[in-house]
Amino acid sequence: MFARLGVAIWKEMVSYLQDPTTRRFLIGAPIVQTVAFAFAATLDVQNLDVAVLDQDNGRWSHELVARVDGAWFTDDIITARDSRELGELITARNAVVALRLAPDFSRRIDAGEPATVQVLVDGRRANSGQIATSYLATVVGEMGVELAARSSTAPVGGQPLLEERHWFNPNLDYQWFMVASLSAVLGMMMCLVVTSLSIAREREMGTFDQLLVSPISATEIIIAKTMPGMMAGYVVSLIITLLAVFAFGAPYTGHLLIFPFALALFVFSVVGVGLLISSLCNTQQQAIMGAFFSSIPFVLTSGFATPVENMPEWLQLVAELNPLKHYLVVVQGSFFKSHSLADVVANIWPLLPLALGSLTIASIEVRSKLG
Amino acid sequence: MNSAVEIRGVRKDFGTVEALKGIDADIPAGRLTGLVGPDGAGKTTLMRMMAALMHPSQGELRVAGHDVTREAETIHRLTGYMPQRFGLYEDLSVQENLNLYADLQGLPRGETAQQFQRLLAFTGLAPFTRRLAGQLSGGMKQKLGLACALMAHPRVLLLDEPSVGVDPVSRQELWRMVQELADEGMSVLWATAYLDEAERCDQVLLLDEGEIRYAGAPQALTERIAGRSVLVSNLQVDRREFLADALDQPSVRDGVIQGGAVRLVLAETEVSPELSALVAGAGGQLEPAQGRFEDAFIDLLEGGTLGHSAIADRMEPVAAERDIMVSCHALTKRFGDFTATDQVSFEVRRGEVLGLLGPNGAGKSTTFKMLCGLLKPSAGRAEVVGLDLRHSGSAAKMQLGYMAQKFSLYDLMTVRQNLEFFSGIYGLRGTQRRERIDEMVEIFHLAPYLEAFPDSLPLGFKQRLALACALMHRPRVLFLDEPTSGVDPITRREFWTHITGLVRKGVTVLVTTHFMEEAEYCDRVVLVNRSQVIALDTPDGLKASVAGPDCPDPSMEDAFIRLVLAQQEQAA
Numbered sequence: 001m002f003a004r005l006g007v008a009i010w011k012e013m014v015s016y017l018q019d020p021t022t023r024r025f026l027i028g029a030p031i032v033q034t035v036a037f038a039f040a041a042t043l044d045v046q047n048l049d050v051a052v053l054d055q056d057n058g059r060w061s062h063e064l065v066a067r068v069d070g071a072w073f074t075d076d077i078i079t080a081r082d083s084r085e086l087g088e089l090i091t092a093r094n095a096v097v098a099l100r101l102a103p104d105f106s107r108r109i110d111a112g113e114p115a116t117v118q119v120l121v122d123g124r125r126a127n128s129g130q131i132a133t134s135y136l137a138t139v140v141g142e143m144g145v146e147l148a149a150r151s152s153t154a155p156v157g158g159q160p161l162l163e164e165r166h167w168f169n170p171n172l173d174y175q176w177f178m179v180a181s182l183s184a185v186l187g188m189m190m191c192l193v194v195t196s197l198s199i200a201r202e203r204e205m206g207t208f209d210q211l212l213v214s215p216i217s218a219t220e221i222i223i224a225k226t227m228p229g230m231m232a233g234y235v236v237s238l239i240i241t242l243l244a245v246f247a248f249g250a251p252y253t254g255h256l257l258i259f260p261f262a263l264a265l266f267v268f269s270v271v272g273v274g275l276l277i278s279s280l281c282n283t284q285q286q287a288i289m290g291a292f293f294s295s296i297p298f299v300l301t302s303g304f305a306t307p308v309e310n311m312p313e314w315l316q317l318v319a320e321l322n323p324l325k326h327y328l329v330v331v332q333g334s335f336f337k338s339h340s341l342a343d344v345v346a347n348i349w350p351l352l353p354l355a356l357g358s359l360t361i362a363s364i365e366v367r368s369k370l371g
Numbered sequence: 372m373n374s375a376v377e378i379r380g381v382r383k384d385f386g387t388v389e390a391l392k393g394i395d396a397d398i399p400a401g402r403l404t405g406l407v408g409p410d411g412a413g414k415t416t417l418m419r420m421m422a423a424l425m426h427p428s429q430g431e432l433r434v435a436g437h438d439v440t441r442e443a444e445t446i447h448r449l450t451g452y453m454p455q456r457f458g459l460y461e462d463l464s465v466q467e468n469l470n471l472y473a474d475l476q477g478l479p480r481g482e483t484a485q486q487f488q489r490l491l492a493f494t495g496l497a498p499f500t501r502r503l504a505g506q507l508s509g510g511m512k513q514k515l516g517l518a519c520a521l522m523a524h525p526r527v528l529l530l531d532e533p534s535v536g537v538d539p540v541s542r543q544e545l546w547r548m549v550q551e552l553a554d555e556g557m558s559v560l561w562a563t564a565y566l567d568e569a570e571r572c573d574q575v576l577l578l579d580e581g582e583i584r585y586a587g588a589p590q591a592l593t594e595r596i597a598g599r600s601v602l603v604s605n606l607q608v609d610r611r612e613f614l615a616d617a618l619d620q621p622s623v624r625d626g627v628i629q630g631g632a633v634r635l636v637l638a639e640t641e642v643s644p645e646l647s648a649l650v651a652g653a654g655g656q657l658e659p660a661q662g663r664f665e666d667a668f669i670d671l672l673e674g675g676t677l678g679h680s681a682i683a684d685r686m687e688p689v690a691a692e693r694d695i696m697v698s699c700h701a702l703t704k705r706f707g708d709f710t711a712t713d714q715v716s717f718e719v720r721r722g723e724v725l726g727l728l729g730p731n732g733a734g735k736s737t738t739f740k741m742l743c744g745l746l747k748p749s750a751g752r753a754e755v756v757g758l759d760l761r762h763s764g765s766a767a768k769m770q771l772g773y774m775a776q777k778f779s780l781y782d783l784m785t786v787r788q789n790l791e792f793f794s795g796i797y798g799l800r801g802t803q804r805r806e807r808i809d810e811m812v813e814i815f816h817l818a819p820y821l822e823a824f825p826d827s828l829p830l831g832f833k834q835r836l837a838l839a840c841a842l843m844h845r846p847r848v849l850f851l852d853e854p855t856s857g858v859d860p861i862t863r864r865e866f867w868t869h870i871t872g873l874v875r876k877g878v879t880v881l882v883t884t885h886f887m888e889e890a891e892y893c894d895r896v897v898l899v900n901r902s903q904v905i906a907l908d909t910p911d912g913l914k915a916s917v918a919g920p921d922c923p924d925p926s927m928e929d930a931f932i933r934l935v936l937a938q939q940e941q942a943a
Contacts, residue, residue, distance in 0.1 A: 014783075018785075209779065210773060214768060214773075
């Protein structure tokens, strides 16, 4: 039994990897997609002009403006007289970001109350604006840390906080968030396409009947057929994840050892869905359409574009069946929320029943035609 | 002008491959010309150039007086071309397909209604105008394809193997239509692998390896072998054994099984003493037979095969532990309201070749699929080696070999990998696996192709590979689904040499086919029509059952057509 399964797996991998087009797709696609991203995004932001409206004119506001002026990324500080002028500086593209310091800024810091700095970002230049904001956040954060260290009696709230307001693109997402999430979305799509084609292709070529009359069982066929999809999805996801960390500098803060396993489980569950589609299709054309039309709802209900919590309750229940939804929580948690091992396990376990369920249905579907 | 097509020094190269090596020929106007030749001879290339879909690399090709390279537009208007798989839109109805082709070929609006009526009447498709093209039977699809190709009143009609995969009844109708067109003065070129069709053409063009080997009336070629065809009947020994021995004699050029008899083509008109001795030893009677175009074709191309199959010779005889190897009882399959197979029962004995014949859509494939466990019966029982394939699992499946019409090989794996895969899933391991693969490579001469992909192989080698893959585990029962559909007579003979060799070792064969000559190789034939078995007999028995004053010596095809039509009349 195991020897026969081994032969079947070998055949799936050989016929998948031997095709030069497939190989180009497997390695090329994620790199092209991510590089396209890199070009669209200006990674290095320097010589920024920062517009400032200092309505406070106090000690701490001067301190902050001086720090921003002295920062490595700042070229000039353009001082605005009022809110209208501040807005115009952005509109006229004289500055990508603007800081507004409220009249009570210094007073609140002295009083140990939370003080906010408002940042206006030019949403039309989302990427540079985004990066500039993060630089500013660092400067403000450093000042806050020093303030806190200086007066241990001061409450924690007495630090300046950065409050963002995006113009033109109020719902701007973080680029890191995008790249990290993209690793899951593109990996899923690659995996779905590869696996959904597998059985349909054999049906179309006539080799499936040949396989079914041989001693190999439906379960063995299904297990063997998970392999190319697993590999394709895994490789694509991994490449993009690594690019996210090393090329885009996204901070990976979660548990390091669990990640490869979480990714494997995610890909496995997607393979299950792909094979289920494939077992229901007679031609490759149908399979491609099946993969395409199922990946759209998967992306839409995953929380990738819109938060799951904002969806109607019944749809949230449906989204529980979406592997991408579960895995995105893990990706975002691992990158930005320092998820621990327990957090990851708590979010990832539903993928196991999903995968086993869909694979079982797929193999029943293959067998049902026979009897 | 009395030439529909003038071919002057036409060459066609594809990279380093010479598909046509500078040919000269004329195709007469207003006649039916057959284009024959083995697979890969260049028939399709020549047709596509005549349809101005491809330019000759060299030479001049004129169709209806127009040059195909310079006047392609005119040629498209004057010719009707029906490729092997005609571009019917399966999701459109018959009428919609006609409308579409009328528009595509720029038929004037005023003429369409009259032309549709004429074509529908001509093809007999009038009752089916609203049916989707995808739901037509193979024969009806070809008729619709023909109607579409005839849409714009072509002067020259080019048909590329229109009868492949079409049952004898539909084939006869198709043939009658085309003959009618030729009688009306249309120039028709009909490429075919069926040599009985070529025999009925006014003129044939025989192409081999890119060269014209013969051009002229088919009878003139058949004349060349006059007196060299003989029939050996009343054999007291196994006719397969006899055929194998006869083919191994140098004085025998070709031979086939014809029901209970064996038909031979001799190298000389004299019967050699060796052959006389062989016939006498087998207790048979030798009598002269009518020469056929196929005999002359094989003789011209020197395509006769040896009688013994190397693979069969190496095989251990199948143990005689049971007599009934395949059986079905009241086998029924329903798809919704439609009954595809209705109460079919028969048995196949060890070492027997059973043919499953029937018109397209008669339920023959459905029955076949249920027998080899690919389809679940709605009622009844199907057993192989006494086991139900759907429940008995691997052990029973180890007993059977399967080969389908399209040679189901993995095109993304090399020849070697295909052999490794199929030996592997049939549980061959280690040394035995290596030995069996080496054996197949040696027997079927696959060594030069081991690292090639199946798609790039010549058709004959593809078929050998498919057979090798099906035989490595030494099956006791072979399921062959239209194994030689669209294959030339030379490749087909080689294939049957192996099959008859295996049968002599006790292998049981179940075969579906549209080739009546292939049916002659069977011990018994099950004829299926409209979901039911309408006859079950030996080929000779079937032929005898339809013999009468109007048809004293019926062929297998006559038997098929008469039996099918008789049942249809009875039902109506």
